[in-house]
Structures are given as C-alpha cells and as structure tokens.
Amino acid sequence: MTNTLHRYGSAESFYDDYVIFAIPSRGKNDKGSVPKLRQFLEMALPFKPVNMGDALNGGALRPSRTMSPTSHWNRDMTPNFQGVIDGLTAPTTVAAVFDDRVAAEDFVKAVKAADLGLCINISTSIDGAEQCCHTACQPRHSVGYSLGFEGHTEKLPNTQVLTLSTMCGHGMISSNLAKKMIDWVKEGRRTPEQAATYMARFCSCGVYNPARAKRILEDSRHKTE
C-alpha cells in the first residue's frame, strides 16, 4: 500500500525522514529472498537507523504481551534492531528509517554495491530521494508522487497531530493518541522521547520515525496548534 507516501509535511520538513525499504516482488524475486532481506537490515545498522521493521512482525519498538507492573517505572525504550533481523522468517517488505541525509545516502550506496536484486525504494521528499540516487550514481526507475489529502479535509485533525499520526500510513497511530501525547508533553507529564516511543509501539511495520516524532513533540511544547 501507500504507507509511507502520504506523510504530512512540507518537503523541507522531511530533512530528518528517510524511509528506505526493500521489497521482493511476488513471482519475480521473492524466492530465497529472506537472507537478502536480512542482509539489507544488517547493512543498515552501521548507519544508525532510528527504526527498522518488517510488515509481518513490526518495528524495533513493540508492545509487550506480558508486561510486568514494575515496568511502569523502568520501561525499556531502546529499539531492538537485532530482534527485527532475527525475527524475519518469510518474504516481506523490510524498512530502515534514518533521520540523517548523509546516513541515508551512504546506506543507498552500500545497498547498490551489495547488488541484492531486491526492489529498493526511498520514501522522503522528492529532492531528498533524488539526492540519494545522485550520490549512489543510480538513476531513478519510477516515482510515485503524493498529492496530499482532498475531499472532506475538515474531518482531519490539526497539522501537528496529522504530522505525528500519518507516520503510520496503516492508521495504527490514532490522532487522539497523538493529541494526548502532545498534551502530556506540554503538561510535562512525559518527555518527548517517552511520548514518541509510546506511539512507535503501535506501528505495525516499523516505518514510524521516532526521531522526527520527538522533534515535533518538542516543537509542540512551545506552540500547540
């Protein structure tokens, strides 16, 4: 689907949002793709992704099915990248998310050199993706433009909430939760990092960008729309 395409924001605002994903095409290059998908994720680690995940099992920050009451005071907010890699057992789409342009560009170069044969896509601003391709000396093959939201847009929440909630295009991060997290940060009840992590656990495929969320939450502390 178009899960990362319709993130809300201006092109400039995606300076810390680069989603690079690998997808095997059914019947074309899916056979034996699991080791290559794992290699793709492992190759991302040195470039310090802020999240990664797969469409079957989720991202590097996941909910717990057996949470202990004591963990309210010491919840682990560290993304478990190795867990994502080890948990990959079937052909699926995998993604690595970066908050730094140079890291994203270097990762694309590395992926090109590895010649995995998987379909590789970059979801970010149009210029950002072009720059990644330029750095890797790789001409773009196809492009899918987002035209934004139309129709009854009065049903949509304010732009800060929209910026947070659309980071999960599957719609798993509700606008009510995003609004609540903005309010909690503003009240000083939680830090932006904590609030961003709560929302990340609802993302079912790991493309949510907790670093960008943290920045937006920090900004909204000073001015709520």
Place this chain on the structure above:
Amino acid sequence: MYINPNKCVACGNCTYVCPMGAIYIDPVIKRATVDRNECVECYACFNGLSQEHLNPTLVRTMRKVFQAMRLRFDPEPDVCPTAAFEPDKLEWPRVVRRAFSDPRVPHESTGVSGRGTEEVKTNDVSGRVKVGEVGFTIEFGRPGVGVWFSDIQKMAWAMAKAGVSFEKKNPVTSLMSDVSTGTLQQDIMGEKVMSAILEIKTTVDRTEEIILLVREVEKQLDTVVSIGVGTRCDESGDENVVAPILERLGYKLERAKTNIGLGRVTNTADDSKKQEPVPAMS
C-alpha cells in the same frame, strides 16, 4: 473486537488508541465498550496496547481510592492493565472490515498484507507502469477517517464509466461483482474500513482528466481522499512528463516514493509455480 466487561477497569487508555474513536466508557456499566458500527476491526487496540494481567477487582479498588482522594491516576498510556480485549470471530461480510483495516492480515485476492498492492514499488521487475503510462492509487478514508464501501462504490462507478482499467491484483477490484462497470458486491455496502485503495492505470495524456474526475466525485463522499500518482522515469532518472501536469493542476509536490531500479528477476521458472505471499508495508 470485544472488551470483556469482567476484566475492564475503565482506565480509558483504549479510548485514545482507537483510530476510529469507536471505544468509549459506557456510563451505565462503567466499562470500555466498542461501538460496533464504527469499529473497523483494525486490531490497533489488541495488537498495539501492551498487556498486563492484573487482578481487575484490585485495580478497580485502587482506582476508586485514588479518585476519592482526588489523586491523579497516571498509568502508562499504551497499556491495558487487565488484558481485556478479546477478538470476535468475524463472519462475512464483517470480515471485510479487518481485511482492509488490520495491516497484518493478508488479502487472499492479492497475496499481500494491507490495503494495496506492489504499485510502482516493484516496477523495476514487474513493468507494471510502462513509459507513457500513469498508475493512480485513489485511497479513501486515510488518514484516520475511515470509509464506507457505499462511498467507494461512487468512485468506482465513475472510474469505470471513464473507461480506465482497474488493477486486477487489488483488494477492492477483487470485491467487484462486475469489473466492467466497477460494481462492488452489494452485501459489503454497509461495511466501514480504515481505508481502501482503487488502483487504476491509464495513459499519461489522461492524467488531468482523471484527477479532475476524482475531484468532482470526492465532493459526494463523506470522507477524505489521498491520491498517489506513479510513473516511469527516463533513462537518466528524470521525470519531466507527469510532474508538470500535476503542478499545473495546483499540486505542490512534496513527497514521493522512489523506486531506484536495483531490482532484478531472480526467480526461476520453477519458483514462479510455487509463489508465496509477500506482505507489503509501504
């Protein structure tokens, strides 16, 4: 989705995490309750909330004590303290809600999880959108509004009337009783989903016509629409054909998904006979 009233302690956490706002604390029974008409069976509550397994009686007593003392009860916001969510067994046609709302449920029709297909993400090996062609993804209900199939029907009819071709391996297309007219199965008209995508393909010269048609029809729909436009780049990686049309129509192109062309067909003829589903995310 069902919330077990014997377990629920009415902490209210789930009322915020429901993308459709379909969960509320029933003032009569004082338990969280799901509005089944608005629930799209996305499982965000069941899958996204961490679960504790505390004793409900104990938690309710503590909450009453805190409330009486006017103390703020400040639990983690992404936790169901008593694991009160219990998925329903879904029958047709309600099962369609989950198929279009829970991204981890694969569509049997497409073999992919989620609401769409591979689009231009695999265009370097599939050749789905060729030079001179444009692929549209017309998505309804996103973000966070939801859509009824009766609304999708209006757009599907309009597109069919315009003579465009629907993508065969698309979940909405698979629910059409007559693809030539874009008619969806009647028994799903009363079902609401998180979002759904009509995928069509046409020639570049019809880009403006299709977008203007979408704009016209979307006025009749009680939801939001997000359009994606996919096309091929030239040999040097430039795309100077479709973008100017979109800009002329008033769109400021901010974001895109870019297939960088590193894919290769690696399956053998034997592999193609034994296809496995490929869940998609992006």
